[in-house]
Amino acid sequence: MKDVTRRDFLIGTGLFSAGMLLSKVFQIDLATPVQAKMKAQKWPWPYEKLDPEKTAEMAYNEWYRIFCGGAVISSIFSQLAEKIGEPYASFPIDAFIIQEGGLAGWGTLCGSLNGAAVVANCICGPRTSGSHAGHIITTNLMDWYSNTSLPIYKPKNPKANKDHIVQTMSNSPLCHISVGKWMKASGFALASPERKDRCARITASVAYKLVEMLNAWKDGKFHEEVKWSPAGMFGITAQQNCAECHGSNIPEAPKMKK
Amino acid sequence: MKDVTRRDFLIGTGLFSAGMLLSKVFQIDLATPVQAKMKAQKWPWPYEKLDPEKTAEMAYNEWYRIFCGGAVISSIFSQLAEKIGEPYASFPIDAFIIQEGGLAGWGTLCGSLNGAAVVANCICGPRTSGSHAGHIITTNLMDWYSNTSLPIYKPKNPKANKDHIVQTMSNSPLCHISVGKWMKASGFALASPERKDRCARITASVAYKLVEMLNAWKDGKFHEEVKWSPAGMFGITAQQNCAECHGSNIPEAPKMKK
Numbered sequence: 254m255k256d257v258t259r260r261d262f263l264i265g266t267g268l269f270s271a272g273m274l275l276s277k278v279f280q281i282d283l284a285t286p287v288q289a290k291m292k293a294q295k296w297p298w299p300y301e302k303l304d305p306e307k308t309a310e311m312a313y314n315e316w317y318r319i320f321c322g323g324a325v326i327s328s329i330f331s332q333l334a335e336k337i338g339e340p341y342a343s344f345p346i347d348a349f350i351i352q353e354g355g356l357a358g359w360g361t362l363c364g365s366l367n368g369a370a371v372v373a374n375c376i377c378g379p380r381t382s383g384s385h386a387g388h389i390i391t392t393n394l395m396d397w398y399s400n401t402s403l404p405i406y407k408p409k410n411p412k413a414n415k416d417h418i419v420q421t422m423s424n425s426p427l428c429h430i431s432v433g434k435w436m437k438a439s440g441f442a443l444a445s446p447e448r449k450d451r452c453a454r455i456t457a458s459v460a461y462k463l464v465e466m467l468n469a470w471k472d473g474k475f476h477e478e479v480k481w482s483p484a485g486m487f488g489i490t491a492q493q494n495c496a497e498c499h500g501s502n503i504p505e506a507p508k509m510k511k
Numbered sequence: 512m513k514d515v516t517r518r519d520f521l522i523g524t525g526l527f528s529a530g531m532l533l534s535k536v537f538q539i540d541l542a543t544p545v546q547a548k549m550k551a552q553k554w555p556w557p558y559e560k561l562d563p564e565k566t567a568e569m570a571y572n573e574w575y576r577i578f579c580g581g582a583v584i585s586s587i588f589s590q591l592a593e594k595i596g597e598p599y600a601s602f603p604i605d606a607f608i609i610q611e612g613g614l615a616g617w618g619t620l621c622g623s624l625n626g627a628a629v630v631a632n633c634i635c636g637p638r639t640s641g642s643h644a645g646h647i648i649t650t651n652l653m654d655w656y657s658n659t660s661l662p663i664y665k666p667k668n669p670k671a672n673k674d675h676i677v678q679t680m681s682n683s684p685l686c687h688i689s690v691g692k693w694m695k696a697s698g699f700a701l702a703s704p705e706r707k708d709r710c711a712r713i714t715a716s717v718a719y720k721l722v723e724m725l726n727a728w729k730d731g732k733f734h735e736e737v738k739w740s741p742a743g744m745f746g747i748t749a750q751q752n753c754a755e756c757h758g759s760n761i762p763e764a765p766k767m768k769k
Binding site for chain 2: 429
């Protein structure tokens, strides 16, 4: 199994087909009865367009209180709670501090993406509501995060890296990989003010990008095509760059009998 | 850098010290002003003990509707919404379908753990509330998941693997690794009914274990000692088994100057 190139990665042909593929390969049935009919389960949630710059600035500052996942959620939901009220006012933002450091510091999924996924799927609605927008925005955001030199956003009053900040491309949505590559390139340790400022700026950059996507979706102008369907391509959930972790010894996933 | 053994992993000496270490190494300040004071931000959430067996059965069935992350959350929050009402009734369960397959199928963090982390940190409260219980339960659950032959839970009416199911130890909280090792050991493909049943049983097993932990916490009897502090040990967010991905070439993280 060889690496998937960026070109291979951009294979999507439309939101509908992506949804169909997901339904076919990974899940069984979207239409079984809803077990818990609860108040906030009305989709999509009401949304008013936000200012990406203001949101990013809030996310940067909130990082120093509740880290990456909580900060992305707070930067968007707290504005919407003020503008709109419910269901945003009842969302337990601070609980998402747990997403920090790839969940409780284990270095798995970057919390800024984990939090952004929650935001996109509340606002646009989950696949159970018949909309695939939240899913596609999440996938686009993970692709953008993996393939962009970050951080992009410059806070008004940075707490560190005031003159210059090293940017790195993670090639992965994993905290451990993203943080590790930046630490290696910059030479700054995990507990340094510079690394903390870097992760706060990453969080702000993700919040900025997410609001751009949500605003486009609100205007009916979100038509990005990136869909990563490893289930269909590789027969297993995965990133697109197997060899970065696996080296020359990549296990072959069992395939369905034809 | 060599692998960390299970013995090294069990190094904790108390909840308080774990919280202190986290505060010292990874974050700056727990006490900065709360930017968004919202309704559901009162901690801990009211909790009544649940039946692990009933919860697991619900989680198993919900997997076929909203997958791993959503199903763990639904199995617990829908019962508490019925018993207690708010704030559970306003929680947007279905949005967490996005956690499936390691977030939108990318194979990162197993959704059952991602969902369980949300549950534990809502019920016990986030670290901003002064409680570390939700964080410690999350870490314990990730450790248990990584070091246990799963799935354990047997549903009343399994949809597949009716006579026998292969159990595997993931040594990782990552979807891709957990699913991949099971697929290799069982020979079943991702889209097979057997693999789906396996992930539904994993989800049920996690929900069962989480309720056991929450019930012990409610009784003041949760005193497990597992704390994984890679920030302190390795100087980077990480799992404990570096060599499984890195092989013989493990990058050294920059350390703080003494």
